[in-house]
Amino acid sequence: MLPIILLSLSGIALLFLGFQKSRALLLPATLLFVLIAFVTNFLDWGKTYMYFRDMLLVDNLAMIFTGIVLLSTFMVVALSGSLADDEDAQPAEYYAILLFSLVGAIMMIGFENLIMLFVGVEILSVAMYILTGSDKRNLRSNEAALKYFLMGAFATGILLFGMALLYGATGSFVLSGIGNYAVGATNAGGSMLLFYVGMFMLLIGMLFKVSAAPFHFWTPDVYDGAPSLFTAYMSTVVKTAGFAALLRILTVSFSGVYNFWWVALAAVTVLTLLIGNITAVYQTSFKRMMAYSSISHAGYLLVGLVGLSQASKQAIAFYSLAYSLSTIAAFGVLMLVARNRPLNAVAFGDQTTLARTDENYDAFNGLARKNPLLGFVMAVSMLSLAGIPLTAGFWGKFMVFSAAADRGAIWLLVVAVLMSAVGIYYYFRVVIAMYFREGQTDEIRVAPFYKIVLIAATVLTLLLGLLPNLFQGGI
Template sequence: MYPILVLSITGIVTLFLGFLKSKKVLLPATLFFVTLALLSGFYDWNAPGLYFNNMLQVNNQSILFTSILLVSAFLIIGLSKGFIDDEHAQPAEYFAILQFSLVGAIMMTSYQNLIMLFVGVEILSVSMYVLTGSDKRNLRGNEAALKYFLMGSFATGIMLFGIAMLYGANFSFNIETARAVVLQGGSVYLYVGVTFLLIGLLFKVSAAPFHFWTPDVYEGAPTIFTTFMSTIVKTAGFAAIYRVLEVSFSPIYGFWWVMVVIMTVLSLVIGNITAISQSSFKRMLAFSSISHAGYMLLAIIGLSNKSVDSIIFYSLAYSLATISAFGVLMAVSKEKLVDGRPDESIAVLNGLSKRNPFLAFTLAVSMLSLAGIPLTAGFWGKFYVFSDAAFRGHIWLLVVAILMSAAGIYYYFKPIIAAYMKEGEGERINIKPFYKIILGITTFGSILLGLFPDLLRSLM
């Protein structure tokens, strides 16, 4: 609960800091506010409780999800220096919106009432709509923001219809009350509600076939906000999906698992196969994001007491690798412009090992982790979600996932080959010390969790 209060207050404070003549105070202030929210969350560690008229439940599970969100936000904001240096940027507004969006994301990890879930989704979604189109000079970004807003609005309407159906079946928005009704035998309203609620939430995590917005939005949005979208939104979305299915609808697993399995297979196949043909690094990571939604759905399919541990670990591993990858792209792409915009193709990475060995190494580790290569966090993330699916006996699904992982290795190695084996143009790339520290943290985290995965799992 405390991170919600802290971020709500500091978001307003950040807006007032925007009246200062100098913008230099905004970045360190925002990093301090996010750190303060992170530390405040552990006040409730081992002290579970209900808040806001029993609409929000805080426990160790929700605190871990919140911590991943806030750590990811800290790292992403730390990479935003180059973006806010733009004379057209409004960093106070951007940082305030990011803090408010985190409030919505945290609500999605700890809701006890479907109304609180809806409020959290809307706070997060509206913030992302605004930030996607924040660069008004970029027509591609404006188009992406409009597409995201229109499709997101339809998905929200579908989710709200599902919540209404569930209320008709349960006469309550409380997710534990819903479980009691499910155990007594559900009505048609219940099954319709579950279906529509899942569709709305799966849209938010860009699972196929609700993924059509993802490539264009990821490519059109400023890269710093694409990074935020691909990590924070996905982590919050899967926390919300797991919570509602585990608390309320695990007794009717036989009903919803078929739908989730179909979406898992579609996400794995469409995400991995389509990513192979991409020449844009951002579009490749967009389709990669779709495939990782499929991998994380394996933990949902293998729903058990261990599934939440797998989702937490996978979320952190995926977030660290994704922040590293986009961080390298932001540093390299600004060195070459195409039609006045940063070059975000894979070709811009050519010869990176000679222009900046540190960035090349960071890129290599992030790609290896996303591919699930051993000794990286991504390997254990996939191992745990595969184990969850095996627990339910879905061996054929594991075969599909492993085959698609093999396909993923092909396109994840394309940036590595470009960085180390191809000749590139341009001078040596210099990055600021703090930027290097942030990328060092994400890279070290990916390696550390790859070598010692129990460091995180011991907290669960």
Template sequence: MTSIILLSVFGIINLFVGFLKSNRILLPLALLFLAVVFGANLFNWNDTQSYFNNMLTIDNYAVAFTGIMVLSTLLLIPFSQRYIDTKDENLAEYYSLLLFSLVGAVMMVSYENLIMLFVGIEILSISMYVLAGSDKKSLRSNEAALKYFLMGSFFTGVLLFGMVMIYGATGSFNITEIGAAQVSADGVTNTMFVLGLLVTIIGISFKISAAPFHFWTPDVYQGTPTLFTSYMSTIVKTAGVAAFYKLMASAFAASYTTWFPTLIAITVLTLVVGNIGAVVQKNVKRMLAYSSISHAGYLLMSLIAFNERSDSSIFFYSLAYSTATIAAFGVLKLVADQRKDETFEAFNGLGRTNPLLAFAMTVSMMSLAGIPLTAGFFAKFFVFASVLEDANLMWLVVIAVLLAAVGIYYYFKVVIAMYMRPAENQEKVGVNSFTSFTLIFITILTILLGIVPALVSDIL
């Protein structure tokens, strides 16, 4: 609860600071705000508290995922330096919207009531609709905002309809009471309950870009300004998956056999669409969009496993994926801003002109591909280990491993361009010292988690 209050207050303060003539104070101030929230969040560890008549519970699960999301935002903010250099008059609003969206994300990982989950999703989504269209001079950005808003609004209605049917079947919005209601003779077999469960799964699957509800993702990711695309593919996905797992574990555990076939079909389809779709892309941003879809599939595998390893594997995977994705989008933003190109050709010769950027991007691609000695390797390992607790799901792991091999192909297209293709008179990409430090920190963290995963893997 402390994190929610601080983020709300800091967001409002940031808006007033935006009235100052110079916007250079906004970046360090936003970082300070986030650092304070990160520290305050840690003080809630092992101190479970419930609020609003048990509609919101801050426990270790909520604290852990809040930590990932706040840390990810901390690592993301330094890549907004270009907005300061160009004296963007809307910078204060951008930072405030990010802080307000984090309020929704925190609510999504700490809810105990479906109404609170809905409110959290709306707070997060509305902020992202605005940020998606923040580049008002770009037709792609305007298109992205319109598509995201229309489709997001529709699927929010779908999600709300599912929640209403669940309430009609169980008489409660509290996820613990919903779980208890299923033990009755008429629980899982209740038609309204089953339909509500299915519709709710569809609504949340849209929010995390799971196939076949992924169709908005490539266009929206490509049109949205890169900084906010990075936020969308990390913090939004982390909040969505964490909320999804909590819902299924607390409210629908007793109906596992009912939703298992639907969710496993969504997972396999997500893995296939994400990896195969990424192979044919020529735009790096669209490739990372399809990559984001595929990683939603790997995260859903832990949910399907539904055992004592699931929450830990989702936590570690979210952290590893977020750090690698922020580095990838960060380097892409720096390159695209200067070279005015988001295709693979924009990275030609980067290994010679900017060794630091090339190395950070290489480590990021290796982690996303699941190569050993990076965090992504153990992220996939923990997910596969949780699934293999059930010997009947061996076939799912085989499919996931084969598609992970496909992932190596399209991720390494960037690495090949950086080190094995000529620069073609491409100038050196300008990077300030603070951004360089951020990339170095992310790279070290990615490698460290790939060597000593036990640092965080056993937190939950």
């Protein structure tokens, strides 16, 4: 509850700070606001509270997911120092929108009522539509924002229709009330057609938000067209909040009809893993590869949801943290590499726009020789995303695979392991380019605080890979 209030007030305060002629205060003020929200988030650890007439739940699990999105936001904002140097950027508005979007993410994490879920989804989604198109001079960014808005609005309509059908079937928007109806109706053997249709429409709307196939089609173009800073935010915070919401829905409301929906979710999981990993192999752009990588990691997180159990909660939380750390570090290095290369004129239909065309693998050729720190940070990130031992990503996959194994979904694990092997190929392409190929990369100057964030993300990735038990307990 406190983080929601603090972030809302902080966002308004940042808008007022934007009227100042100097932009120097915006970045430290935003970092301070996010840090305060992070600290206050854990003040009630070990306790459970309900707010807004029992529409919002705060417990240990909600605090952990909220902590992950706040930590991710802190790191993303810390990498945004270049916004102050861009005369056409509006950092006050960007930071305010980020904080407002966090309010929506926290609502999605702790909702106890479907109305609260809808409000959270809309707050987060509208903010992301704006940030995706924030580079107004770039036609790719404009196209990405328009695609994201149109497809997101359509998915939101499906989500809302599903909620209406669930209310019509159960007479309740409360998660526990829906769950009680599912158990009672199943035991009574009555018709549940309306309930099942509403359930699937609700899940389709949420699966769109987390980029699960076949609802992933917006992801590559949106991730590629959006500014890299906001792509990093979108691929971490939005995905973490979406899976936290899915976990709550499936655990509280739909666990009583697990035998009905798990096959459909398993099919979506397999499709997501296949499309995400195989399509990533053919990409030449690093950003598009990371977009399909995001789709594939949605598949791995879905593996944990298919094996729905108490272990799934810890597995999904750990995986979300490991994925967020690695992704933010990878995008941090990408932004430095791209920033040190010139803008080129790119044909876009019948118009021309300035864009960075060196976001492909060749841009990383020889990076580790002139910039050993950046090379090491990127290498650890790629190893973690690939699930190599001694990194956090390995234990994340191990935990979600274990949760599915407990349910006996061995065939699903076989597919997941095979796709993990495919993932090693395209992640290692970046490592090979940095360490084993000649390039024209010069030494890149890295701001001290920027460097600290990259080092912190790398150290946490290795620390959780060596000591995964640090994250266990309390859920």
